[in-house]
Amino acid sequence: MGSLGLALLDSLDIGLLLFIIAVGLNIVFGVLNVINFAHGALYMLGAYLAFSCINGLGMPFWLTLLVAPLGVAVLAVLVDRLMLRFVYQREVTDSLLLTFALLLILNESVRMIWGTGIHVVEPPELLRGTVNLPGGIRYPLYSLFVILAGGIVLFGLWFLFNKTRAGKIMRAAALDRDMAQVLCINTRLVITGVFAFGAWLAAVGGVVAAPMRAIDPGMGDKIIIESFIVVVIGGLGSFPGALLGAIVLGLIHGLGGRFLPEINLMLPFVGMAIVLLLKPHGLLGRRASL
Amino acid sequence: MNRKTFLRSAMAMAIVGAMAGTTVVQAQGKQEPIRIGAIYLMSGSAAMYGKFAQQGIQQAIDEINAAGGVLGRPLQVMMEDSQGKAATAIQAARKLVYQDKADVLMGLDSSGVAQGLVPVLPELRKPFIITHAATPDVTGKLCNKYTYRVSVNVHQNMNSAAEVAAKTGKKRWTTIGPDYAFGHQSWEFFGKYLKEKMPDAELMKEVAFPRFGAEDFTPFIDSVMASKPDGVLISVWGGDMVNFVRQANNRGFFDQDFEVLFTVGAATEVLTALGDQLPEGVWVGTRYWYGAHDNDLNKKFVADYKQRYNAPPSYNAEGAYVAVYAYKAAIEKAGKVDGDAIAAALKGLEINAPTGALKFREGDNQALIGPTWGKTGPMNNEDKIRSLTEMVTFDGQKITPPVDPECKL
């Protein structure tokens, strides 16, 4: 194992966190044909709410994991009802522009509410410290938790889309919205629900990331391009694709930073471009949709 | 037109009308204030730098105004956001001078912004005191008679870092720095000065330059640990440093027996965020440490700042504070509020700052100050950050390299 194993483990850790954050973007696009530019801001909001809950209100981490994303989901419902409903019927570019406006609003609001400082959240007691892995590696417990959390989200989504009625309704609406409406599925509810669900996932990513990352007003912008790259590589609208895309990006960051430092800034975009040119629907594409 | 369009247009007109109606009319006071235009990072990840600067400026202004102002006139500050972009800063400077009638200017956190703005200053014909940006070029090949700097530049900081490094006696050094000019220059200059002091020092080929704003430093942490250096020079700052330290802690980075130097590590916002997560026994540097100067001016400055803002002053706050006082002295020396006169009056000016006597060197308008380095020690429970032990404040006269020959003032 040793050093390569460590590098791979790091890539997995980075990748799965990215997966949790980016998969919501993928689902929202798959079902609603909306590219949510504000997705990164929702992630940031989740992290800041986690900070307020844990540091401000003294809530335990596990409760915060339940509560904070719900708060963001409620905000998402408001955004959907008050803003997005005007653009769902229009071209996808309009939703891109409107969510970009939302991004500007959210960024500034976060800065106004929480200030400009860097905030830090500690991992829960249970997950502090390191473990000894085979090969003489000391690995942080929390990073292993992140990998586990990614796996849980993955399984949860698979279960949702394949085994539950709600999931099947979402897939139906993704395939043909008019037909779903004809079949008396309440598309209004589905649309709001999916958007809120995507926001909820982003916020879960934020809460999970909070103990690992410095919380500052720029974190939303940092993550949105990453998320775009993940969903493009994996395939817009495909949630297993989001996992693949996240892992690929994690690898690009981890290995590229080490072995190709002169061009490491460019590599993720090169990867993005290659996928778009060869397989525009992503490595797993629409065939494996949802 | 139909009702819907009418309602929408009315709404639009109402919004525009409300905005127009809230236009602020400049009240003409009896005593026209002297206007200071300040350009800092007020948004984005590093927005706290601008906030600290503003706090330092405001404290200085309140003190000066309470004592009667400058030439009988009160001081007033106008803050502008550089957004970290040279283009924005240049437009902001033009706006401050032509539109808002700023008399003097100060600012700049980002070196890239300084590189862009400084060549434009001679057109604006207003003096500019840089209080943070560390690029050597603005007192080197880009120097001009309007640009002054009260903060350390990369040369001064790296020269002192090399001193600290040489004293540890360690030979093999590597670096982890942000992948832009600041990170690369820090390493380049450190290497140059270290070799002067310790010719058998080895500057390792394996170095790490994570992209600026990267949130995951783990690959770089691992690779540096694997390369087994004797010492590591770390120039990541701000949020990056917070992320780095926390992730490094998890990997046992600080348990290894190499020396660690954080070039700009003694920054209060970082130390506050990290708390006791920053381990003891690492070297951190800063241009100003609130606990390092045992003079009355500093004691008063720190006490007042703590009372106003509930936190010890960061170097950015102190730098901005000093710049305001520098302007006070220069304006009084010039006797009038005129851009060229004040710029000339700043030349060779010596004032009292919390760091001691501060003088602008005539050859390049750089203040001859030395940074403070210290080893992190036990937690200071009152200020809730690590204290510094083995503090050494370098003598500005000795630590500043000679005037860059490319600067012809």
Add this chain to the structure above:
Amino acid sequence: MVSHEKTMNANRAEQATGSAQVRQAGASPNMTRGAWVVGALVLILLVALPWVAPYFYIFIATEVLILGLLAASFNLIFGYTGMLSFGHAAFFGIGSYAVAMLLQAYQWPLLACLLAAVVVATVLALVIGFFCVRLNEVYFAMLTLAFGMMVFSIAHQWRSVTNGSDGIAGFSVTSFGLGLDLQLGNPSVYYHVVLVIVLLAAALLYLICRSSFGLILRAIRQNPERVAFCGINVRAYRLASFTVAGAFAGLAGGLMAPFLRIASPELLHWSMSAEPVLMTILGGSGYFLGPFVGAGMFVLLEAWITSMTQAWMLVLGIILAFMVMFFRRGLLGTVLDWIQERK
């Protein structure tokens, strides 16, 4: 099933936005005469600006003109050809870098530098466009984003050539070229130079938009399949549109470098690419002058609002949201539509 949904959405989109067609000026004789009068007044005001307005507005106006040209070039791709590009700043930025590097190294006359900027931007647009125009809609947007950020990354990391994150600064503009002796260091003079160049470029761009080429582009925006069935190579026209737009963006970038005295990687970042998008939405993508109006709105609002509050981005976001939701035709679009409806 998916393409069926797309066509239905496109139909609804047309209804929602009031028509996907770009309206042509001159719907009635009264309209044309009115338009000419307004245009002449605006022109006189622009020329006389340095003498009638406060000094700072010279800089504002220069910035509006340059960014307006950038936005208008973007609108050729967006409003006329129907493609949303998020990497347009690549051509703008490379034009800036070309001029900055030439001025710093060789002190060529400005006109020669601008020409070089246009050539470089055109070549880059041809290369990038060649790959991008194969894709549709959101995939096209993503690929242009990727290429734009690639160019940004190169400028940021290739320190030996581009001076990395610090950019290229410390150059001065000396001569203009064509034997004209102009004090280009004087902001007022530079403003007039920019005004003339932008007017000429805009006129040329307008002719392109009004030509049969422009007509085909608009047809492609509305229904690419039908245009293809007419035997037209849709991809070639898209590439041509993209390249022409890139050329004009390069010209705008070239004008920006001496104005700012610096060419830095931020000019290539996706956040810079977003500016012409915002300006076009603010002013209106349906009329040729919409992007210019939008540029004016954006720059003036920014200058105005930053005086009052630090939360400029918040206000911009709110205004943008309103425009996208209710005034999708933009300021100029809504006003002109309203005028035309009344006739």
